[in-house]
Amino acid sequence: MSKDKIIEIVDEIKVELINIAKKIFEYSETAFQERKSSKLLSDFLEKEGFKVERRIANLETAFLAEFGDGKPKIALLAEYDALPEIGHACGHNMIGVMSVGAAVALRRLGDIKGTIMVVGSPAEEKGAGKKILVEAGVFKDVDVAMMIHPASMNTGYDIAYALRAFKIEYFGKASHAASSPDKGINALDSMISLFSMIGLMRQQLPEKVRIHGIITNGGQASNIIPEYTSAEITVRALDEKTLNETVEKFKNIVESAAKAYGCEYKITELDSMEAVLVNEPLAKTLEKNYKSLGMKITKRTYEQGVGSTDMGIVTQTVPGIHAYVDITGGIDIPVHTRDFAQAANSEDGYKAMINATKALASTCGDVMNSEELLQEIVSYFERRKGIASS
Numbered sequence: 001m002s003k004d005k006i007i008e009i010v011d012e013i014k015v016e017l018i019n020i021a022k023k024i025f026e027y028s029e030t031a032f033q034e035r036k037s038s039k040l041l042s043d044f045l046e047k048e049g050f051k052v053e054r055r056i057a058n059l060e061t062a063f064l065a066e067f068g069d070g071k072p073k074i075a076l077l078a079e080y081d082a083l084p085e086i087g088h089a090c091g092h093n094m095i096g097v098m099s100v101g102a103a104v105a106l107r108r109l110g111d112i113k114g115t116i117m118v119v120g121s122p123a124e125e126k127g128a129g130k131k132i133l134v135e136a137g138v139f140k141d142v143d144v145a146m147m148i149h150p151a152s153m154n155t156g157y158d159i160a161y162a163l164r165a166f167k168i169e170y171f172g173k174a175s176h177a178a179s180s181p182d183k184g185i186n187a188l189d190s191m192i193s194l195f196s197m198i199g200l201m202r203q204q205l206p207e208k209v210r211i212h213g214i215i216t217n218g219g220q221a222s223n224i225i226p227e228y229t230s231a232e233i234t235v236r237a238l239d240e241k242t243l244n245e246t247v248e249k250f251k252n253i254v255e256s257a258a259k260a261y262g263c264e265y266k267i268t269e270l271d272s273m274e275a276v277l278v279n280e281p282l283a284k285t286l287e288k289n290y291k292s293l294g295m296k297i298t299k300r301t302y303e304q305g306v307g308s309t310d311m312g313i314v315t316q317t318v319p320g321i322h323a324y325v326d327i328t329g330g331i332d333i334p335v336h337t338r339d340f341a342q343a344a345n346s347e348d349g350y351k352a353m354i355n356a357t358k359a360l361a362s363t364c365g366d367v368m369n370s371e372e373l374l375q376e377i378v379s380y381f382e383r384r385k386g387i388a389s390s
């Protein structure tokens, strides 16, 4: 498979790709509302000869496009959701386009070995769409999964927090705050103590653990001893073991804070996300393709800032990467800012997006044409999962 030919084909379709990215930027549809954006991407794939299934896993804005047959089966993930108020400040208008562009380039190239699949995955920002898709079995025959996210650096690697989010409730007893405070049980005392205890616990927590939250109900009226309070609190760590250990400590203090004042309590797990398991052979292959396109590689470090992504669960299910492309010309612009939104709709940003599309398609080509590389990718994954589960 000729990489020069792949590059040539991406150049043939680049005007169309940039137009799609611009339109998705304009639509700025938020989680699960991405009707026009997902239609635009799936219509393009259909026109290019892909078999497209819309509304998969009961999600209106998810889709699955496929072409080719047999192994290896490569899944390219498409995100396209925006943020409320600040629009495409995470650059997701480019993510779907890169995956779709790479898939179309391979389809036009013709002589590919295996299956290319584009997974239209809604709601990365809120709702963890990919988790729903994983649970629906979308990745069950997939050998490799990849996506590229806009950023201020080019890298095949990522670091992301695993997280567990909880709703905490305290139940006390209402009473007049002035005339009969002694008859009440104050659910707010438990809540305030909980936040203080989290603060004290921080000193003894392993480095790079995060606990953050808000009080969602702080009581009913200032002349009533609060009978009910609630909060939402998220715990994050870079690995599952540390996360679960921290969650156990956290649950203990939730209980202690209830007991201290005679309240009842309830813990409800709201959400969870997995850390990204970077498949190194795959990340290195993408970086090699970046380099041959003249793109400068930056090492991914914790200090650059770390969040969480629903791509985590995908990389824990099948070998995969959550890579980055520099759309800001190396200037450090954090995501979820208006400045980043501007970069996500800039000519230089789109130029970087096209380069990354070429690298992504070339990486698919590498995996499809080298059984040795595929074997290396698979054994790396099995080795890492083996360690993780022991």
Ligand SMILES: [Zn+2]
Pocket (backbone or CB within 6 Å): 090, 091, 092, 124, 149
């Ligand atoms: Zn994002």
